[in-house]
Amino acid sequence: MSSGTVSRRWWAPVGVGVVLVVVFVALVTVSATLRQYWPFLVLSALVAAVPFLLRSPAPARRPLPVVAGTAAAEQVGEVALRASAVSVPKISATGGENEDAYAVDADAGYAAVADGASASFGAADWARTLCETFVAQRPLDGPASASWIGAATSAFVRPTGDGADWWSADAARRGAHAAFVGLAVLRAEQGLVWRATAVGDCVLVHLRPDGDGPPIVTAFPVDHSASFPQNPVLLSSEGDGRPPVRSIDGTAAAGDAWLLMSDELARWALRRYEVGEPVWDVLVGGSAAQVRALIGRARSEQGVADDDMTVVRCQAG
Template sequence: MTNRIPGAESWRAPAGLALLLVGVFVALVVASPVLGRYWPLLLLSTIAALPFLQRERQDPRLLPLRSPAVDDGDRADLAGRDLLVGPALRASAVSLPKVAAVKGENEDAYRIDTERGHLAVADGASSSFRAAEWARMLCATFVEEEPLRRARSDSWIAQATAAFRDGTQQPSEWWSTEAAHRGAHAAFVGLGVIQGERDLVWRATAIGDCVLVHLRTAADGREPVVTAFPIAHSAAFPVNPMLLSSVADGPPPVGYIEGTAALGDVWLLMSDELARWALRGHEAGDPLWSLLSRGGEPEIAAAARTARAAGVMADDDLTVVRCELVEVDMRC
């Protein structure tokens, strides 16, 4: 499943469809004995409306990041507030299954909520019990609970564990029962971009070998400043990473990082094999940041096929959630 960056799609397909619909509309009007005499006026009105319809389709309005002072009960009163002018997150995702995967089989999961300012990626361990469901539960709980709004908090993990156990049916086959006892396992990385009273901060938390990369334009405007967390080098990925388990009494050590956020910042949340490939390219002086932050699914899939054929990428699920901090004016 892919959510593309707004404006990345070509305008030709929707414009062609719109013209086709106008043609059908005009034909129906001309054929009508009642409306036929007014067809020139109706045609001109429809054509005049097309640019406005196209602009709304290609440029969806972004919601400003929520302030800590604004709760759900206040949202109806936002129309005249200064919060309608300010920073917002533009986010999308690309998730590709293994080459040999059955249709729809993907143990990676992600969740995006740009209004809350929380995004997540989880990589379910393929050999564990219901790994994809566990990965989805971790991402959903993280975003709903917004734990990074309160700085460091891992209470959401216990909530995800309880919800997963409550929603898991007991298997009947002996091998499934044994797998259920071993539990589901997943690596995880989550990002929160928080609007404070004076400035913006970004916070991230990670368990295992999912990776967040923070990109900021350098002073010379060329190569971005790159911060990678919790793994900063392609050779540093562990063979047996610590993972979140659905049957553990508590989580393993949870990593945190925090920094200031600025307009133009880009964050990439990646599952392990994609992150390893990206860091390797960065270290070799052949960065993939532009592809991963703005490329569509076909472009990323083609690059991944080439990397696999060259033996520099393993056949694994690949997921990237990418978001950018932009400024919007909702009053326009």
């Protein structure tokens, strides 16, 4: 807040006070009846002014903080961004294997989810490298940049495969593949803004409560449960044939929420929304146990594949 704004807040009551004093003096001067009661009038005015004289000036509005983490973040100032994640491996996974990955940058307001392709070698490590590189590079602080993908390709530690196993050796040569979606919630001159970038079929859903009605939903880059591609484009650890990176941006406000989800959970959640049974409340505000129970419910429904399911949920409030 500028000092000029603070000054205007004080000029208004001072100006009103001056006008009232002038009016009071004029009335006492022309009216003999009021003149004899002037001490009581002055005392009444002082009593009425006490609350305003004792009130502290309104604090300057802080820049909107962006706070994220794997647990509820402490509120700072008036608005904060809280973030947490839940990731559940596929039912058939052994040893807790999970080819989904996520990352959250607590200071910069960045979050990401990646879904490693099971058919590729080292998919889980590649998904993790993508997420970690994205939040480290912060490519959405300015105009959206895809340079972080090259950095991820360089940082990825490639598995060599077992020389006695021709399949793993060949798969290692072909590289790892993953779908990806990343979010940045940033402060700007016009207020809070959000930006996202995606490749493949990981999905970001932006929710904004709209009075008493259902939330306004923006889903990116897939906006309908029937629109998920059979063969999504994926990011390759070898950097060959790099697919186009899609981007989106928008304004944000207190109460907004963002869900970053791997494909099978996103498909199911969008389908529930389309049939009038949204599950946004649990995905945004439910405990980790409630989200896991919701994922169990999703897996019990017909047509839901046995896949890793991950959600990073962020909320400004």
